[in-house]
Amino acid sequence: MQVFFEPIWSWPLVILTSLGLVVLVYVTYQAQLKRLPRRQAQLLLTLRMLAVLVLTFAMFRPAIQTSDTDDNPVQLLILADTSRSMNTSDMPGGTSRFSAVRADLTRYEPKWKELGNQVTVRQFDFDRGLAPHNPAATEGTGDQTAFGAVLEDVIRETRDHRSLGLLLLTDGAQRAIPPYDADPLTAARKLGDSQVPIYAVVYGTSSLSTASLDLAVEDLRIDPIVFEKKLVPISCKVRAMGARGKKIRVRVLLEDRTGKRMNESGEFKPAPATYQAQTVKEFEVQGDAETLAVDLSFVPQTAGELKVAIQVESDETELLTRNNRRETIVSVKKGGLNVAYFDQLRPEQSRIRMVNGADKIQLEFQEVRAGRSASQTKLDRSWFEPGRFDVYLIGDVRAEWFGNEILEKLAARVEDGAGLLMIGGLQNFATGGYALTPLADLLPVKMDAADYRPIGKLNPNTQYMGDVKLVPTDRGLKEFVMQLGSSDKNRSLWTNLPALEGATRLRPVNDLVRIWAETADKQPLLLVNDVGKARVAAFGGDSTWLWCLDGKADLHQRFWRQMILWLAKKEADTDQPVWVNVDPRNFAPGSNASILFGARTADGRPAKDTRFEIEVTKPDGQIERPSPRQLNDEHSAEFSATSEPGDYWVRVSARRSGESIPEMAYTRFIVDARDLELDYPSADHDFLKELASVTGGTSLKPEELGSLIERLKQTKYDALTRIQITTLWDNWWLLLTFVGLMSCEWFLRKKAGLV
Known part of the structure; x- marks a missing residue:
């Protein structure tokens, strides 16, 4: 321990100033204390002089210096990259980067030990972060390389230990997403400030054009809003590496959502070729690394949101194929949604017709009369021409009231893609003679010709009598049509709806039919299916108008609007309220x-x-x-x-x-499905060179690793002496002493009447 002083000014000036203060206080203060008793005067003078001495002590700025010796060994950190890009086989002899690193770790292990007792070698693995070294690992498994996070971990490891340096064995590519994408250069500067240099050993080549075959679709461009039955141009780029002389095929794929509900993705199928659209192109690659501009086109057939993909067909020798396809979503626009509705004059039809005009739904109603007025019904045959309507709704209408010719046209429209729904009633389904019509093969219900009854005759075997509670199935609750509210409230909204007054008995025609609603005793009420291009449904209820009488008109309208939108495949239409x-x-x-x-x-x-x-x-x-x-x-x-x-x-x-x-x-x-490690597995030599130079280190090749170890062996390290200086003048207790003396002196002077 050593005591030393650092005066605020030069020594002579500080000494003269101190003596001057003492003399000044003594002379001036003596005159003020003459009339006080001797002991009281001496006490006040002593307090004032002590305060001057404290001030003089601070002017000399004394301090105590202590020192101790840190003889802990110096550490050398060795970090081996274990990310998946290290599995790339571009080292001499077709060896993978990972294997080359492990071979070097084994080869130079004796040299680590020769560094001596004063250097402790600590080995780690890394990908997203720092991990203990696993010598048994045979390949890289990390899905990200986060140099920023890794170097932050290294800073913590070097905080309390002297470090000879950091040896990085890696391909040097920073591949990470939040929260693993900290800035590696910032962390490297911190290591440089702590005198921990980075020695980066680079494994792998910066170009893989001759190392492996890789075909990738990039820069997909397509208008986000297109129109139905109009040519849609597409442009993209195809990156071909290691494909010289090979023929590649690029094609347009469209998602097929047949049988899929809202939260399910469909499979991709080749876009249908038309005389105006070019959905496939073939190229012959001329070079080892080439980027091809590709122009394609297709014609969307239906409105709504459409998922489109461009895919380059993979070669059997290509190892990485996940970047061979690029997907996006476009909105296909269409005019108003046209709905044709046939029914008798009954309460149900009056409420369903309230959806007319909402959300561009244009519902046209055709009254079908029964009994003596049946001859007055004249159905407009133009309603069944191609493209006239998007959805057909059939209420309590018998098959013979349509006639065979119209029913055949209606079946043709459904085969073209128009939606079809039959609603419960007393004169339709099998009772109304549909079992022997073309609609029998389209509707999702099984109809028996034996259930047919003549006009005016009811069939009680095909009806539920009394109150019928509509209960959505578990699958139905997830479907767009059955969404009356948020997912946590949807079931209770259905539970609180009034029961129906009877319903038609329905049976699914096959196992492919989905049941979205049933009775309380598990009998089907709402059945749906996909038939070719069309969506078809059968609903046994015909008294949902009771929901409106119960104050639930908004839920009634939501259900029927969503049903129509689903039948028209427009549940994802963006032009909605x-x-x-x-x-x-x-x-x-x-x-x-x-x-x-x-x-x-x-x-x-x-x-x-x-x-x-x-x-x-x-x-x-x-x-x-x-x-x-x-x-x-x-x-x-x-x-x-x-x-x-x-x-x-x-x-x-x-x-x-x-x-x-x-x-x-x-x-x-x-x-996008991206493999950060394998989509672009090239080594990044420039990044490692910059990272090392920031810390005062260097970047080198694997064959130079041995010479680096020899240089590190020549480094001499003496024991580290830490010096600590404790100042005695700028602390709280000195200030408290000075304030205490002055306060006490002022209090006694005031008591003596001198203040």
């Missing part, structure tokens, strides 16, 4: 998706004072509920849980003035 949009439609893993949504009034203006609920269904089926926010008239939400590739389905429901707005809005976006 409640709308939602995600732009762009494709995101990289870990990105933030911005969801925009809102509501419209009947005249198309933004609906104000509206509350929204948002649900995002992830590819694994989990549901997230991001919080909506509002800025002026814009509503939005941010969704960041996008680490898993696949389709993300967004559903938005809304309430205005306490009432639910009919129809929920649906859309989806895609998180």
Whole structure:
């Protein structure tokens, strides 16, 4: 321990100043204390002089210096990359990078030990972060390489130990997504400030054009909004590496959603070729590394959201194929949705017709008369011409009232893709003679010709009598048609609806038919199916109008509108009272998706004072509920849980003035399936060179590793002496002493009447 002083000024000046203060205080203070008793005067003078001495002590700024010796061994950190890109076989002799690193670790292990007792060698593995070294590992398994997070871990390892340096054995490619994408250069600068140099040994080549075959679709461009039955151009680029002289084929794929519900993705099928669309192209690759510009086109046949993909067909020798396809979503627009509805004049039809005009649903009603007035019914045959209507609804109408010619035309329209729904009644289905018509092969119910009854005769065997409670099935509750509210309230909304007054007995025609609703005793009530291009349904109820009498008109309208939209394959139509949009439609893993949504009034203006609920269904089926926010008239939400590739389905429901707005809005976006480690596995020599230079280290080749160890062996390390200086003048107790002396002296002077 050593005591030393660092005066505030030069020594002579500080000494003279101190003596001057003592003399000044003594002379001036003596005159003030003459009239006080001697002991009291001496006490006051002593206190004042002690305060001057404390001030003089501070002017000399004394300090105590202590030192101790740190003789702990110096450490050398060796980090081996265990990410999947290290499995790339581009080292001499076709060896993988991972195997080359492990071979070098084994080869130079004796040299680690020769570094001596003063150097401790610590080995680690890394990918997303630092991990204990596993000598038994045979290949890289890490799905990300996060140098920023790894170097932050290294900083913690070097905080309390002297370090000879950090040896990185890696291909040097930073491949990470949030929260693993910390800035590696910032962490490297911290290591440089701590005098921990990075020695980066680079494994792998920066170009893989001759090492392996890889075909990838990049830069897919297509208009986000297109129109039905119009040519849609597509442009993209195809990157071909190691494919010299090979012929490759690029084609357009369209998603087939037949039999799929809202939160399920369909399979891709080749886009149908037409005389105006070019859905396939073939190329011959001329070089080892070539990027080809490809122009394709297709013609969408139906409106709604359409998932499109461009795929380059893989070669049998290609190892990585997940980047051979790039997907996106487009909105296919169409005019108004036209619905033809045939029924008798009964309470059910009057309520169903209320959907007319809403959400561009143009419902045209044809009254079909029975009894003596049957001859007055004249059906317009133009209603059954191709393209006239998107959906046909059949109420309590017998087959003979249509006639064979019209029923054959109706069946042809369904085969063309028009939706078809038959609603419960006393004179339709098998009782009304449909078992022997072309519709028998289209409707999702089994009809027996023996159940036929003449006009005016009822068949009690085909009817439920009394109250019938409509109960959605577990599968039905997940479907667009059966969504009356948010997922946590949907079942209770159905439970609180009034029972139906009877219903038609229905049986599924085969096991492919989906049952979305049933009676309380598990008998089918709502059956749906996909027949070719069309969606068909059968609903046994004919008294949903009772829901309106019970104050549930909004739920009644929602159910029927959603039924019609589903039949027309427009459940994902963006031109609805409640709308939602995600732009762009494709995101990289870990990105933030911005969801925009809102509501419209009947005249198309933004609906104000509206509350929204948002649900995002992830590819694994989990549901997230991001919080909506509002800025002026814009509503939005941010969704960041996008680490898993696949389709993300967004559903938005809304309430205005306490009432639910009919129809929920649906859309989806895609998180591209990317393998961060293997999509572009080239080594990054430049990055490692920059990373090492920031710390005062260097970048080198694997064959130079031995010479580096020899240089490190020549480094001499003496014991580290740590010096600690403790100042005695700028602390709380000195200040407290000075204030205490002055306060005590002032108090005694005041008591003596000198203040």
